[in-house]
Amino acid sequence: MSYSKAMPFDLKNKRVFVCGHRGMVGSAIVRQLVHEDCIILTADRERLDLREQTQVRAWFNAEKPDAVFLAAAKVGGILANDSKPADFLYDNLAIEMNVIEAAFRTGVEKLLYLGSSCIYPKLAPQPIPENALLTGSLEPTNEAYAIAKIAGLKLCQAYRRQYFADFIAAMPTNLYGPGDNYDLTSSHVIPALLRKSHEAKRAGHSEITIWGTGTPRREFLHVDDAASALVHLMKVYSGMEHVNVGTGEDVTIMDVAKLICDVVAFTGTIATDPSKPDGTPHDHARPAEGPFRRQHPPRRQGPHPGPVLGPASAALCCR
Ligand code: NDP
Numbered sequence: 001m002s003y004s005k006a007m008p009f010d011l012k013n014k015r016v017f018v019c020g021h022r023g024m025v026g027s028a029i030v031r032q033l034v035h036e037d038c039i040i041l042t043a044d045r046e047r048l049d050l051r052e053q054t055q056v057r058a059w060f061n062a063e064k065p066d067a068v069f070l071a072a073a074k075v076g077g078i079l080a081n082d083s084k085p086a087d088f089l090y091d092n093l094a095i096e097m098n099v100i101e102a103a104f105r106t107g108v109e110k111l112l113y114l115g116s117s118c119i120y121p122k123l124a125p126q127p128i129p130e131n132a133l134l135t136g137s138l139e140p141t142n143e144a145y146a147i148a149k150i151a152g153l154k155l156c157q158a159y160r161r162q163y164f165a166d167f168i169a170a171m172p173t174n175l176y177g178p179g180d181n182y183d184l185t186s187s188h189v190i191p192a193l194l195r196k197s198h199e200a201k202r203a204g205h206s207e208i209t210i211w212g213t214g215t216p217r218r219e220f221l222h223v224d225d226a227a228s229a230l231v232h233l234m235k236v237y238s239g240m241e242h243v244n245v246g247t248g249e250d251v252t253i254m255d256v257a258k259l260i261c262d263v264v265a266f267t268g269t270i271a272t273d274p275s276k277p278d279g280t281p282h283d284h285a286r287p288a289e290g291p292f293r294r295q296h297p298p299r300r301q302g303p304h305p306g307p308v309l310g311p312a313s314a315a316l317c318c319r
Contacts, residue, residue, distance in 0.1 A: 009067070009110050009166070009235050017041040017065035019050060019099055020072030024179040025114060025172070028227035029069050036231065041065055051094040053101075060102040067234065068103050068111040070096070070152075078141050078211070078279050080186040085144035092148030100155050104165050111167040112234050113156045115149040115242065117219075117285045118142050119171060126217075127286035130171075130244055139280040153242050166238050170230055173246035173285050177223035190220060193257050197266040206268040208261075212278035214254030214270070219246050219284045243288040250284035 016033060020026035021042040033040050041063055048059050050072050074091040081088055096113070103111045120128045121136030133153075138146045156167035176190040184192055193210065200208045229245045237243060257270050287293070 009238070011036045011038040011067065011231075011235060014038045014066040014109075015041055015064065016067045016069070017043075017063065018069045018071060019043075019095075020070075023071060023073075023075070024177065024181070024223050025175065025226065025230075026069070026071040027179050028177065028223040029071055029230060031224065032227045032231045038067075050098055051091055053094075053098045056098040056102045057105070060106040060108075064106060065103075066109050068099065068108050069230065069234070070099050070111060070113045072099070073114070073149075074145075076145075076181075076186040077188045077192065078277055081142040081145050082277065088142075089144040089148050092145065093151055096148070096152035096155060100152070100159065100167065103167070104159050104163060109166060110234060110238075111156065111165070112230060113152050113167065113169040114230070115153050115169055115171045116145075117171055117173045117244070117246070117283055118146045118280070119149050119153065120283075120285070122280050124282075126282045127219075127248065127250075127284045128244070128282075129286045130241055130288070133242070141277050141279055157240055160240055168233065168237055168239065169242035170233055171242055171244050171285065172226045172230075173219040173221050173244070174283065175221055175223045175226050179223070189218065189253060189256065190260070193260045194264065197257075197261045197264045200268060201264055201266040207271055208257075208266070208268060209271045209273050210253065210257050211273055211276040212253065213274050214252060214257065214272045216253050216278045216280065217250040217282045217284060218253060218256070219248075219250040220256070221245070221247050244285040246285045246287050248287045250282065 016038045018026050018029050018033070018040060021030050022044070030040055030042070043059060048055055050056055072095055074088055076088070100111065100113070117128065118139065120132050122139040123136055124132040133150070153169045156169050159165040159167050174188060180191040181187045182191045182195045184195060187195070196208045226245055233243060254270065261270065
């Protein structure tokens with residue numbers, strides 16, 4: 001995989017629109033941008049529904065952002081994705097289409113689009129290189145979401161190819177951290193496990209049950225590390241290829257469950273429910289290589305080897 005030469009984009013004094021600023025990733029990007037000497041623009045969904053083209057065009061015309069982080073999306077875990085494919089496909093296509101097109105129309109200098117590692121085929125080689133995209137079938141439980149995310153990525157590439165727009169795309173791995181969603185019907189694996197084990201401990205239960213077999217492997221990244229990498233990419237990367245953002249390490253769901261139970265001090269047993277879907281067997285993206293690559297010191301605390309988790313997670317579930 002070859003990447004375009006790194007190209008600096010100075011955020012100083014730029015009007016930077018963070019779409020989805022109340023979400024987990026968007027709020028982490030806002031936290032990072034506070035250190036960048038730029039003007040941060042946000043709009044609540046009540047004022048600007050990004051599925052509505054007229055509203056989006058009017059907002060871009062009025063606010064004239066110079067740069068955009070497209071971190072707004074309809075996001076959810078396996079259950080939500082599997083049971084609401086129409087919503088996941090329609091909402092995400094509409095948001096991407098409206099924001100990317102309005103950004104182009106109003107001369108936005110740089111846009112960073114957020115996809116996710118679920119865009120890759122279910123049986124992609126591990127760790128997943130960027131060029132595994134569109135080489136096989138997707139995981140059926142999140143196919144609708146993945147198709148929408150792939151379409152957004154392709155739209156950025158198409159504007160770059162046809163109009164030379166500096167629109168780039170990043171594919172973060174599974175994220176966790178402040179602002180995560182703890183609703184068991186729509187949450188991702190870490191907040192779901194935190195909530196289950198914390199509630200089981202409080203209720204004095206002796207067992208929690210996790211979805212699936214516990215054997216699938218996943219890679220996890222703290223959302224503040226992801227946001228730092230995204231701001232870095234915005235500043236230094238300009239190229240057609242999308243860029244994986246991750247840690248380079250993966251772990252089984254069962255190991256994550258054990259770690260979380262340790263963190264919240266739940267001492268009961270962990271049962272599996274193989275009647276529930278596992279999702280994709282592996283989800284471990286190969287971290288990007290290239291002139292923009294940057295290593296973070298690992299956000300790892302406590303005595304446990306393995307995934308990037310620690311006391312911060314325990315604090316989250318006790319809010
Ligand atoms: P969240 O659900 O936490 O946040 C999504 C944000 O999008 C919210 O602020 C939400 O607004 C906003 N939004 C959704 N629909 C609309 C709409 N119609 N109009 C305006 N705003 C809307 O998601 P995340 O922060 O977790 O995800 C953001 C991006 O990061 C997504 O593109 C996702 O694919 C990507 N990503 C996330 C990962 C993860 O593990 N969470 C992993 C990899 C990628 P409101 O606050 O009003 O609900």
